[in-house]
Amino acid sequence: RSVVMNQDALSKFISDIIDAKGYKTLDSDVRRQLEQDLKNRLIDQINRAVLEALPENKIDGFNDLLDRGASQQEVQQYIATSGVDTKKITLETMLRFRSLYLGDK
Numbered sequence: 001r002s003v004v005m006n007q008d009a010l011s012k013f014i015s016d017i018i019d020a021k022g023y024k025t026l027d028s029d030v031r032r033q034l035e036q037d038l039k040n041r042l043i044d045q046i047n048r049a050v051l052e053a054l055p056e057n058k059i060d061g062f063n064d065l066l067d068r069g070a071s072q073q074e075v076q077q078y079i080a081t082s083g084v085d086t087k088k089i090t091l092e093t094m095l096r097f098r099s100l101y102l103g104d105k
Helices: 007-021 028-053 056-067 074-078 086-102
Strands: none
Touching: 007 028, 007 086, 028 086, 056 074
């Protein structure tokens, strides 16, 4: 389950860093697979960072949501009202991901 809301923005971000890496000549199927793999990895890192930022007193409620099979929207709403700055965490994680992928110093 993802706490990330804007999948299109992530797709463009991933596409841009692949271009910046110089992989412009990749076969379209290979590129699509690379984009999906990187996007999944980035989403996992964002989810992990958001969950690590969740206040201690909100963890039980979050686990209750997961246990009862809450919708993606319910999970995102719960996190949004928990005081976690998901936009800031997402941006920081994306910048760190880009830096690591491109080998920036």
